[in-house]
Structure formats: structure tokens, C-alpha cells
Amino acid sequence: MHESISNLSNLIRKVDTNFHNPRVHGEGFVVTWNKKTNQIVTKQGLLSDLFNKKHYEYFFVKSHTKPIVISKIPFEWHEGASEIALEFYATFQLKITDQTEAHKLVEILSMSGTPEKGLFNLIDKHLHHCMSKMYKKCLDSQNSNLLDEFYQQELQRGESSELNTSVCEQMQQELKGMDFNIGFTLRNAPERYAEFKYSTKIKETGLEVTSECQMTLNNYQAYRKSEISDIEGVVAHMKAGIERAIRQHILGKSEMDLLSNFKTATSQDVSISDQVKNSVKQQATAIGYELNSFHTLPNIAPLRLLNGLMLTFDKEDGAFKTGMFGSRVRLNIRMEVKAKEGEFEKYRHLFASSENDNQIDLLAITQAQILDRIKVLVHDICKEVMLNDKFNHYKALSQFEELIRPQLEDEIGKRLSEQHGLVVSIKSLMAVESEDAMRLEELRGKKIPIQFKHFFGGQDGIGAEYSFSGAFEVLGLVVSDAGGEHSWETFEKWDFGYRIDSPERHTNTALKGNDDRVCKKLAIENELDDIKQEVIRLFKASTLLIPSITLWVNKREYNAKLQDELLSEVSALLRRSRGMDLLIERLEIKDESLIQAQLDSRDRKLKSIADVDSMRLEQRLVDLKQSKDEKQKLADEVTERRLSFLRDSDDFEDLLDEKERIENDYRHLNTKESTIEELLPAPNSHASSDIEELADVLTKSNNQWETNDEK
Numbered sequence: 249m250h251e252s253i254s255n256l257s258n259l260i261r262k263v264d265t266n267f268h269n270p271r272v273h274g275e276g277f278v279v280t281w282n283k284k285t286n287q288i289v290t291k292q293g294l295l296s297d298l299f300n301k302k303h304y305e306y307f308f309v310k311s312h313t314k315p316i317v318i319s320k321i322p323f324e325w326h327e328g329a330s331e332i333a334l335e336f337y338a339t340f341q342l343k344i345t346d347q348t349e350a351h352k353l354v355e356i357l358s359m360s361g362t363p364e365k366g367l368f369n370l371i372d373k374h375l376h377h378c379m380s381k382m383y384k385k386c387l388d389s390q391n392s393n394l395l396d397e398f399y400q401q402e403l404q405r406g407e408s409s410e411l412n413t414s415v416c417e418q419m420q421q422e423l424k425g426m427d428f429n430i431g432f433t434l435r436n437a438p439e440r441y442a443e444f445k446y447s448t449k450i451k452e453t454g455l456e457v458t459s460e461c462q463m464t465l466n467n468y469q470a471y472r473k474s475e476i477s478d479i480e481g482v483v484a485h486m487k488a489g490i491e492r493a494i495r496q497h498i499l500g501k502s503e504m505d506l507l508s509n510f511k512t513a514t515s516q517d518v519s520i521s522d523q524v525k526n527s528v529k530q531q532a533t534a535i536g537y538e539l540n541s542f543h544t545l546p547n548i549a550p551l552r553l554l555n556g557l558m559l560t561f562d563k564e565d566g567a568f569k570t571g572m573f574g575s576r577v578r579l580n581i582r583m584e585v586k587a588k589e590g591e592f593e594k595y596r597h598l599f600a601s602s603e604n605d606n607q608i609d610l611l612a613i614t615q616a617q618i619l620d621r622i623k624v625l626v627h628d629i630c631k632e633v634m635l636n637d638k639f640n641h642y643k644a645l646s647q648f649e650e651l652i653r654p655q656l657e658d659e660i661g662k663r664l665s666e667q668h669g670l671v672v673s674i675k676s677l678m679a680v681e682s683e684d685a686m687r688l689e690e691l692r693g694k695k696i697p698i699q700f701k702h703f704f705g706g707q708d709g710i711g712a713e714y715s716f717s718g719a720f721e722v723l724g725l726v727v728s729d730a731g732g733e734h735s736w737e738t739f740e741k742w743d744f745g746y747r748i749d750s751p752e753r754h755t756n757t758a759l760k761g762n763d764d765r766v767c768k769k770l771a772i773e774n775e776l777d778d779i780k781q782e783v784i785r786l787f788k789a790s791t792l793l794i795p796s797i798t799l800w801v802n803k804r805e806y807n808a809k810l811q812d813e814l815l816s817e818v819s820a821l822l823r824r825s826r827g828m829d830l831l832i833e834r835l836e837i838k839d840e841s842l843i844q845a846q847l848d849s850r851d852r853k854l855k856s857i858a859d860v861d862s863m864r865l866e867q868r869l870v871d872l873k874q875s876k877d878e879k880q881k882l883a884d885e886v887t888e889r890r891l892s893f894l895r896d897s898d899d900f901e902d903l904l905d906e907k908e909r910i911e912n913d914y915r916h917l918n919t920k921e922s923t924i925e926e927l928l929p930a931p932n933s934h935a936s937s938d939i940e941e942l943a944d945v946l947t948k949s950n951n952q953w954e955t956n957d958e959k
Contacts, residue, residue: 259316259342260353260367263308276310277350281358288351309350315343315427322435323372325379332394332469334379338371340430342423349426356423370422371415371430378414395468399440406437439479440465442537446487448494455546457494461486462541463532470536482535489531490524490544497523498546506546511554511589521545549613550599556586556673559619559626568634577648578680579630579656584673585622585664594669598622625668629659648679687746688739690772691722691828700784716835720783722776723829738827744778746771782825783832786818811835 268278280289284303310316321338344350357366386394397408412431420428441464448457463486465471476482497520498506510520518526521544529539545551561581568577587595598621599613633656657674664670681689696719703713726735745752745759745767752771753759759767792814815832822830 259318259344260307260309260357263306266304266306268308274310276308277344277347279307279309279350279354281305281307281354286358288355290351307354309344309353311344311346311350315341315429317341321368321371323375323432325376327380327383332383334468335435335472336375336432337435338375338430338432340371340419340428343427352424353426370419374415374418374422375411375432377418378411381414382408382411393466395440395465398434398437399465404433405440406434407431434468436477438465438468438471438476438482442479442482442486444483444486446490448491450495450499452499455498455548457498457544457546459490459494459528459542459544461490461528461539463537464540465536466538467533467536470534472536474535476535482537485535486528486531490528493524493527493531494544496527506548506551510546510551549615549618550587552615553585553587553595553598553618554589556584557615557619557622559583559585559622561623561626565623565627568631577634577682580676580678580680581626581630582675583626583660583677584675586671586673588665588669588671591669594667598668622664622670625664626660629663630656633659652679653677683747684740687768687772687775688722688725690768691775692724693721694776695719695721696776696780698780698783700788702788715838716787717838718833718835720780720830720832722779723831726823726827726829735823735827738825742775742826744771744775746775779822779826779828779830782822783818783830786821787814787835790814790817792817807837 263278266278266280268276270276281287282289282303283305289304317339318341319337319339321340323336323338324333325336326333342353344353357370359366382397383394386397397410398406400407400409403409415432416428416430419430420426441462443462444460446459446461448459449455450457463482474485476485501509501520506520524544525539525542528542532539545555559581561579565578568579598618633652657677660674661672664672697717698719699715699717701713701715725739743750743752745756748764750771753767759770762770792810811834815834819830819832822828
């Protein structure tokens with residue numbers, strides 16, 4: 249049987265007789281076909297068989313409970329006499345469950361040739377009809393490609409949902425509603441898209457050329473003619489073509505010729521890069537691919553500048569000074585720098601590596617060298633703008649986006665373009681906080697406790713020492729109507745070793761030899777402690793602490809007024825001296841003499857209670873010992889009398905009488921062992937009253953503290 253229909257024998261095949269044995273042939277039906285009358289023979293008799301048997305053909309149709317699947321039936325489609333042709337594999341399923349369906353299948357297939365070939369002929373007929381229709385639709389739509397139908401994302405490579413649906417619908421009509429489904433797939437369908445990078449080394453010059461290529465399949469017929477079988481073959485073909493194109497158009501060119509004519513043609517009609525691209529395009533077309541994108545670039549740094557280089561300022565590039573006391577702001581800049589075509593004389597100084605820059609060794613110039621030289625230009629521009637008098641350090645931080653960034657972008661773009669022939673595209677430009685700004689952030693938000701004592705004396709020289717406690721917190725810098733310039737300069741002049749270039753790190757022994765992180769931590773601790781000592785000194789030096797202590801302790805309304813005045817005075821002095829706004833909590837006041845007196849009284853009372861309890865316990869132990877001795881003496885006497893009686897008495901009844909008499913004589917004696925509770929001293933009213941008195945003293949003391957706090 250022909251290869252194209254050999255797989256159909258699993259569904260229908262010709263047999264020699266109408267004899268059918270399920271064990272031999274499998275489940276199915278034998279259908280007799282009269283090729284003379286082109287009819288199914290349903291009624292057979294001895295006489296009719298005798299005259300017509302020579303016209304009979306027998307076909308076995310396999311029966312399945314589930315649809316039978318026939319795979320990899322090859323088909324071909326040609327568009328008339330043109331070279332346009334596609335090859336497919338078809339997979340279909342058909343379900344035959346009874347004798348009637350078997351008869352119907354043989355009858356239908358016989359109309360298209362012999363039954364075993366009829367199914368193939370039917371499918372082939374409708375495949376050509378549907379493919380021709382799809383091809384015509386693509387011609388009518390100028391932007392459409394026939395291959396687009398066979399590379400849909402939701403389907404496997406080389407399959408078309410429209411073709412499958414169209415052929416399936418027409419076949420179901422031909423088979424009069426039988427359970428039938430079919431799918432077509434391009435045979436050896438190639439990858440639609442190809443993308444790769446390739447590096448070509450030219451040994452003669454030491455030059456290395458990097459190429460990037462993207463292609464799309466658009467001519468399946470050309471691909472088949474190339475006899476390439478997979479995507480690896482496509483890439484290998486293209487790499488060989490790139491090698492030839494580069495050697496043809498780049499090898500032998502001088503470095504200056506490459507630099508002058510690679511991107512833009514000056515001494516010839518087509519640039520060197522376009523010449524290479526056109527040659528590579530022909531290689532792609534020869535195997536049925538369209539070149540979507542192709543870039544090639546020799547490893548000559550100046551040529552990379554023509555395509556554009558990314559330049560980045562980061563923490564390694566230092567900071568720009570903006571204040572009087574060493575304040576600096578780091579700039580984070582990311583920009584693309586590209587050389588203007590045709591203005592080589594303006595940027596050729598970026599490649600000059602010797603006094604005679606006419607003899608430029610372009611291969612010796614690295615990309616890093618070019619970027620470093622451009623960085624110097626950008627750095628000088630930024631330094632000039634940042635040192636402008638109207639941009640002090642406070643504005644450099646708080647108003648960078650509004651004031652400084654627009655001028656920086658404008659100056660960088662304008663000067664690099666006009667003076668150096670460079671086009672700049674700034675991707676990002678921002679100010680990174682300076683060390684003093686980070687120092688301020690670390691000072692903020694920490695609540696620092698303060699404590700100090702102050703003696704208030706009277707005219708007679710007798711007074712009391714009071715303790716004050718509270719806390720402060722750094723809120724930030726003082727913002728004045730003038731924009732905060734003075735407060736920032738006042739703040740940054742204080743130096744505790746936080747800045748990396750601080751002289752304090754060399755003079756302070758505690759900071760010497762530590763890394764930057766440790767120095768910053770110690771500097772913050774030292775500065776907060778210094779602020780705390782200044783707050784305490786200002787409190788003690790204030791004249792508001794001189795008035796009578798009764799105004800602080802006993803007069804609540806005066807206490808509030810004095811505290812408000814005192815806190816306002818100290819805060820104002822700190823704003824002037826440090827440029828910082830501090831939140832100082834209200835002070836808590838305690839009488840140290842009164843506290844000590846109350847503590848001494850409590851200790852004496854506790855000692856007195858302990859002494860009394862000790863004396864009572866000792867007396868109780870003496871009493872218990874005496875009682876025990878008396879009881880032991882009586883017990884010994886009773887025991888002795890009992891033993892004496894036993895020795896002298898001969899009558900048991902006399903013994904019982906004597907026992908009863910002894911018990912009556914000593915009935916008052918209790919010989920029961922004492923418990924541990926009985927050995928302890930019993931609570932007495934005197935001890936209870938002492939405890940109550942101590943509690944009363946402590947309560948009064950607490951009440952007095954609460955009264956003082958309120959005042």
C-alpha cells in the first residue's frame with residue numbers, strides 16, 4: 249500500500265473473504281461491496297453469490313468504543329503551478345460503533361475511489377480547497393503572510409486553527425455526521441524567530457566585532473530549498489554570512505576610516521555598518537528569513553561612543569562642597585552620552601593619549617578612559633553650579649529639585665553639546681544626603697533623660713536640696729523666615745568626629761583607629777551628651793531658679809508659669825548656639841531632704857518591730873522549755889509508779905484498779921506532742937499595731953509626693 253495511506257489500515261482494509269473471526273481480525277465489521285453496481289451487498293444468497301461473486305470486494309472496518317486516532321498521514325498543497333507549496337502531517341480520529349456506520353463509511357469512501365484510498369482522497373480534496381481559500385485571503389490583505397496562520401501563540405509550531413476547523417467541518421458534512429476530527433501540522437516546521445549574538449575576531453588586525461541579529465521566517469519555500477533542518481542550522485548559516493560580510497567590508501579599513509564612516513557615510517555612498525547589514529540581509533533572504541534587526545560594532549571605544557555610553561556618578565565619585573564648614577552633597581547621576589556624527593574634531597580630545605594626537609591609536613583607547621574623561625567635564629560643570637552663592641547647603645538639600653536640578657541638567661547638556669560635540673540624555677539626577685544631613689537624622693527622635701540637683705537656701709542659711717528630672721528630644725533644625733541658612737551653618741560648625749574628613753578623628757583618642765561606622769556612632773553619642781550637659785548648665789544658670797522654693801513646690805499655678813518661662817528661655821538659647829529645635833519636657837521636682845527623712849523613719853520603724861518580735865520569740869522558747877521539763881518529770885514519775893506496781897502486785901484486778909487510780913490522779917496532765925504552730929509566737933495586738941503604723945507612715949509619704957508633683 250502507498251506510504252501516504254498505509255496508516256489507514258488501522259481503520260479500514262481490504263480482506264479476501266467475508267469470513268470474520270474477532271479473535272483473529274479484532275472487533276469490527278466485514279462489509280461486502282459490489283464494484284459492478286457500486287452498492288453495499290446486504291442480502292446474500294447462493295444464486296446471487298454464484299453470479300456476482302467475481303464482482304464482490306470485502307472490507308474490514310474496525311470498531312472502537314472510543315474514536316480511533318490515525319497519526320502522521322502526509323499531505324501536500326501546491327498553489328497551481330507556482331513554487332508555493334506546503335507539506336503537512338495530519339492526525340484525525342473517527343468513531344465506528346455499529347454495522348450501519350460501517351456500511352455508510354464504505355459507501356461514502358467508494359465514491360472517491362477504492363474505500364481504502366477514499367478517506368485520504370476526501371481529506372486531500374478539502375485540504376486543497378481550504379488552503380487555496382486562505383492563500384487568496386492573504387493576497388487580498390497586503391500586510392498578511394500565509395505563514396502567520398501557522399505560528400499562533402496558543403497552538404504548537406506549524407499548526408493553524410482556521411485550517412483545522414475548516415477541513416473538519418467539510419469532512420463532517422461528507423461523512424454525514426460521523427464522529428470525526430482532524431488537525432494539520434507543517435512537516436519539520438522551523439522556528440519562526442531567530443535571535444543571537446556573535447563575536448567575530450579578525451586575527452590580522454586584532455579587531456573583534458560584535459553583532460546582534462534578529463530574524464523572522466517569511467518564506468517557507470525558500471527555507472525548504474535551503475535544506476536546513478533546524479534552528480541550529482539557521483544560526484550557523486547566518487554566522488558564516490556575518491563572518492564573510494565583516495571581512496569584506498571592515499578588514500583593510502584604517503581606524504580613522506572606521507571612525508569617520510562606520511555610522512555615517514562621508515567619503516562613500518553607504519556607511520560601513522550598512523554595507524555589512526546589507527550583506528547579512530541577503531544571507532537571511534536566501535534561507536527564507538527576513539532581517540528584523542542587525543547591529544554590528546568593532547571593539548573600538550570611540551565607535552561605542554557613537555552608539556552611546558552610559559555614564560554613572562555614584563558614591564565613589566566624591567561629593568560637592570556646598571557650605572562654609574565642610575558640608576558636601578553627593579550627586580547620583582545616570583546619563584547616556586553619545587557623540588554627534590560629523591563632529592569628530594570636537595570630541596577627538598577624549599581619545600588623545602599622547603602629545604601628538606594626530607596619531608591616535610584607537611584600539612588602545614578603552615571605554616573606561618572615555619568615560620573617565622567625560623566624568624571630569626561633568627564634574628567641573630556640577631562644581632561650578634553647586635558653588636554658586638545662591639545655592640547654599642540648606643537649599644541644596646531641601647530645594648534641590650526646584651532650584652539646582654534644572655540648572656544642572658541645562659548646563660550639562662548645553663556645554664557638552666556646544667564645546668565637546670556630545671549629546672546627553674540624563675536618565676536620573678538626584679542629590680544624596682550629605683554626612684551632616686545624615687548626622688541630623690541620627691540625632692533626631694532620641695529621647696535623652698536629664699537629671700540634676702539644686703540647693704534652695706533661706707535667709708537663715710537653712711535650706712533643702714531638690715532634684716530635677718526630665719528629658720529632651722532633637723526635633724530638627726530651626727527654620728527661619730530667611731530660609732534656615734543661619735541655623736544650618738550654626739549646626740554644621742559643631743564637630744564631634746561624624747564627618748569622614750573631621751579633624752576630631754585625629755585628635756580624639758576615643759575615635760582614633762576606628763572605622764567610619766564606629767566613629768559615627770561615638771560622635772552621635774558624644775554630641776547628645778554635650779547637648780544634655782548644656783541643657784543642665786542653662787537650667788542651673790537661669791535666674792528663674794532663685795525665687796523661693798515654695799513657688800516651685802507648694803504653689804501649683806506659679807510652678808506652671810515658672811516652668812514655661814524656664815523651658816522657653818533654655819530652648820531659645822539652644823537654638824542660637826546649635827541651630828537646632830529641641831523639645832524639652834516639663835521638670836519633675838523632688839525634695840531630697842524630705843525623701844531621706846522618710847526613708848530613715850521607715851528603717852527605724854522596721855528595726856523596732858524586728859527587735860520586739862525577736863524578744864517575744866526568745867521568751868516563748870524559754871516558756872516552752874520549762875513546760876516541757878515539767879511534763880517530762882511527771883511522765884517519768886507515772887512510769888515509775890506503774891513499774892513499781894507491776895513488781896509488787898499479784899492480782900490482775902488490782903492492777904486495773906491501780907491503773908484507774910493513777911489516771912484519775914494525773915488526769916490534768918496533757919502528754920500530747922506540741923505542733924510547730926504551737927512553738928511559734930502567737931500574734932498579738934502590739935505587733936499588729938506596729939505594722940499598721942508603718943503602713944500609715946508610708947501612705948502619708950506617698951500622699952506628700954503626689955501633692956508635691958501636682959504643685
